[in-house]
Amino acid sequence: MKSIAIQEIKDIIANITDENDPIFVELAEDSRKGVQSLLKKWQREHQIREEKKQRFIHMSQYEIAARKEGFEWIAGIDEVGRGPLAGPVVSAAVILRPDQYIEGLDDSKKMSGKNRNKLYEQIKEEAVAIGIGVIYSDEIDQINIFEATKKSMLQAIKQLSQEPDLLLIDALHLNTPYTEQSIVKGDANSISIAAASIIAKVTRDRMMAEYDKQYPGYGFAQHMGYGTKAHLAAIDAFGACPIHRKSFEPIKSMK
Known part of the structure; x- marks a missing residue:
């Protein structure tokens, strides 16, 4: 040649x-x-x-083992936004095809924003079903973040267009009529949970970017509501805004 x-x-x-x-x-x-x-x-x-x-x-081992046991519609469940001082907690439920290969799929926290967005679009296009649950800051304040997280997960499951027969959940148990398996660090050990983590993360990030336009000055598009030094300085300067969690410190003490 x-x-x-x-x-x-x-x-x-x-x-x-x-x-x-x-x-x-x-x-x-x-x-x-x-x-x-x-x-x-x-x-x-x-x-x-x-x-x-x-x-x-x-990362497919949980799904492979489950299918050998006869489960067909396996939904991965994950959430994002338990720790921030502002914004909602968002959960996603994702059912992938048995033959679906998503190159580079991993825990959303380990990925760049560019790669997350790329895989978000691929998952949206190719998954069997996707459900999203959102609990906003005012309800988080009413029922606490742990209960809000579970409620958002249950919402996500109900939004699935295909009813699941198995739930793989990132480190939580839910009271559902379906068989459940809680997996510690599930977003790094299960493709279904990893896919859900990406859907939840990108969904919430885009919501926070919109809140940044609605409430300028806090930097929501940069820190996504987490308690960074810049965010705490903005709270000191401007006070809390409607999407801040009033039950979280230091906002709770400001009242």
Whole structure:
């Protein structure tokens, strides 16, 4: 292939999926630096893809085991927003297809905003069903954050267009008519819970970005309502706004 231009080889390599491909083996004999550079880049990217695939397989173990037991519609449940001083707690329930592969799926907290948004769109497009539950700050103040979290999860389950037969829940038990399995650090150990964590996180982040426009000066689009130094300084300067949780310190003491 020494007569083929580097740009053409770049296009050829893009379609290779296996290092043992005869074309790849032949290109390995090409002494041109440009070709060798392309091959090394392909190998690096291939390794990353393989690591992501193995990670996905590892995180699928709960779902694989459940399907062997006869469960078909497995819903992962997760929440975001238990700790912030402002804004709602948001939960998501997600049922993935048995054959669905989502490259790079992981705990939403470990991902960049760009990757979260990318996977959010993929999950929305490909999942069997998605449900979202939202409990706002005034109700959080009335029933406490723990009860609000459970209530948002129950809302999310009710919003599913496909009724589940198994719930995989991140570190909580819920009183539902379905079989439940609580998984510690579920968003890092179950693909269904990880998918739910992404849906919940992106949904809440977008809500907080809208609140930032409604209540400028607090920086909600940056810290998402968490008690950062900048947020606490804004509360000192402007006082609490309607989406602040009045039962949370230091806002509780300000009353």
